[in-house]
Amino acid sequence: MIDLSSLKPSEGVISPAIYSDRDLYQLELERVFGQCWLFLAHESQLPKTGSFVQTYMGEDPVLVVRQKNGAIKAFLNQCRHRGMRICRSDEGTRKAFVCSYHGWAYNLAGDLVDVPQESRAYRKNLEKSRWGATKVPRIVNYKGLIFGTWSEEAPEFIDYLGRMAFYLDPILDRFDIEFVPGASKWVIDCNWKFAAEQFASDMYHTATTHASAGLAFFEDLETASSVSAPAGEGRQFTENGHGSGAWWLPSYGHTVVFGPAVSAWQVSIRDKVFERVGEERALKVFASHNTVFPNFSWLGQGHTMRVWHPRGPEQMEVWAWTFVPKEAPEDVRDAYRKTTQYTFSPAGVYETDDGENWPEIQTVLRGWKARQTAFNMQMGMGFEERNAYGLPGVTNDVLSETAARGFYQRWHDLMVGKRWTEIVEADKERQGE
Template sequence: MDNNLIKLKPIEASPALPNLDKLCDMEAGRMSGKIFWDGDIYEQELEKIFARCWLFVAHESQIPKAGDYIATTMGEDEVLVVRQKDASIKVLINACPHRGNKVCFAEAGNARGFICNYHGWAFGTDGALRGMHESGVYEDSAFDKSQHGLREARVDSYKGLVFATFAADAPSLAEYLGPMAWYLDVILDNDEGGTEFAGGCIRSTIECNWKIAAENFVGDILHAGWTHDSAARAMLGGAVAQVSDFPESWSVNWNGHGYEFARDLVGNAAVLGESAINKYLHLQAPKAAERLGEFRSRMLGAVSSFTLFPNFSFLPGQNTMRVWQPRGPNKIELYTWVIVNKNAPQDVKDKWRRGAMMTFSPTGVFEMDDGENWEYCTKTSRGKVTRYQDLYVGLGMNTRLADTDLPGNVFKGQLNEANSRAFYQYWKDLLKAPSWADVPDRNGQLR
């Protein structure tokens, strides 16, 4: 274990907030709007969720060469994701251990090291302290440079996606993903060349609680046929199929992660309005079937959405991946990327990127719809009476499927709030648990 990682002291868990069971009761399918507005709840989320869970920080394609880095956040902690000389990746807290100033102000680049503007402390790309301005004054003291490097998070990756956690006691990434990795492979491993991010990061701000956005992708297909009807008709030039028309669809969850999907191959992709993308998916499906089996090959661009708990989501077909970065209880900074197969033709990659700009970007026809709804779902919860109003999350109770070979907790149909219930149950379990060892395993018990 790296010395810098050892020096990252564990956070002593704060006592659980009172009344969490009253605010969030997934057995009854009800919760309170207070969880979207309360400042004390948000502070506990930063400590017990964002400082504990595995969080997405980068795609390996963003930092291909030694010294390449990107700046991002884990919760509200600013970090640098840096490619090392041995091709490994480190995630370093972007704060000098002398007075806490940022050591890097750029969003991305290539560097031989990082230097603090305040007192000239210089760090290697591995985070080790190399020297300081006026270094001679430290020579006669007990100062040990090896104890003052940039603090480091645990890092692991899955098929190009890089994750990090600050928790030494967190399960491994493989355990954290569990059976949901089988579904991740639909977008990450349908081609032998793997994936890459096309273009840069799209960043925007929405005045909403992070959970509302994350839950929308974990399993809320309910809104699509209503909220996005006019936009979808405009993009497709005619009537839009309803989710209830699909003969087969599922909702699957595991430890707060959730994927809702059909197997129509191009349903999500079609709304980009690019026939070349639909053609590519039809040509790719047989290749995907060889790698993933026929069942998953029909999921490539299908009507579907996915959230890895807590705040990493993507849309197959539209091929947008996003992180809902928390910036207080009623604000998020949204980071969005377009993911494509490395081996896809360049014109198809370009059309995917342009299609994402038209649909899921700050001016996209679908994102504007969602952003307005999420903001008002958050803002109504500031009312003293409204914040205690019961919100219903009970659709699809007792629809779990026992006679299926699909991995995870599988529920009948996409028009189902099973994934939302699993998301909020896991959220509550983490807020109540003093450590990872205290988080209950509810898989197999969900309704």
């Protein structure tokens, strides 16, 4: 295993072994995915009692379930008898979950409530109350987004999110959102960090990587490049390992790719949006790429939210949803849905560009020499500012790698086994507070 002390994220130097080392990956499951707040579901996926979705926390399958009292709980999708998946469906509605191997049954909270032929098989020796599914101890509903953590020591979610809330809230507050039913799910042969870091920090790639995609559906180069690589003012933010790169929209309702129905509807709700999130924020923060550490990302203007599930050091599974305004008429919601499909989905013109870079890097990393050759992550180093441009926290020009360095700093702190109290202190110091 590589020596983690040789990594120096704050100096913008990254060892590519972190994308391919098997031992490091196992440690990552424990120290990153086992310690952080992870996205589980949007509440619109759980409309009634017994609604559930199956998802993953790292590689651990979990069931997220709406309870009778409306609360949401989550538990490991692993039967306590021989470890079979308790529920094999991706989503649905249940009164109880019955394991398909020997039939142990669990209630909506994951408690073991029934065992087939119990009196003959176990006489009176099975204490069912001790053999419920392993519960996710902490769950939070943040404006409809459900997050959970295995850690009892991680900060409260609101503190974990920190000032990243300034960049997330305009998406959640501007109008009530819901997920279009069904996720796009696909596998990419690359390490999950390539995607998570890019969504946190990389506006730089768009002008090159996505130039041809822009040209494919805009006839003139000027529109294509303005959509693929917005010019003008924009800032990048980092805190607590999260990252956001936002660029200022030239005018309210500037939604070129979504077409006239969306533009007209946007304009019709302008006053309400300004009231809810403020005019400045509606124009400055909404168009953005973002990651909440470690693996939950969204594109504000792109209307996609997604999770990068790790699947070994050299593979990830992407789960992507389209979010739409609840109150919008059907043609507007449909325009959002179709547009995310042809931009950011397994067949989307932008998504396929990104999905080509990452596996290519991973293939190069099969090389022994390649794995020892450090990467440069120094863009914009030393030019960070605090509370500039009316934005809170540490920001830099949108073309920088401030958020990538922040992302890997948090990753590094967790991976070397620092306690949450130390990590929080170190972060405050870095923020100059």
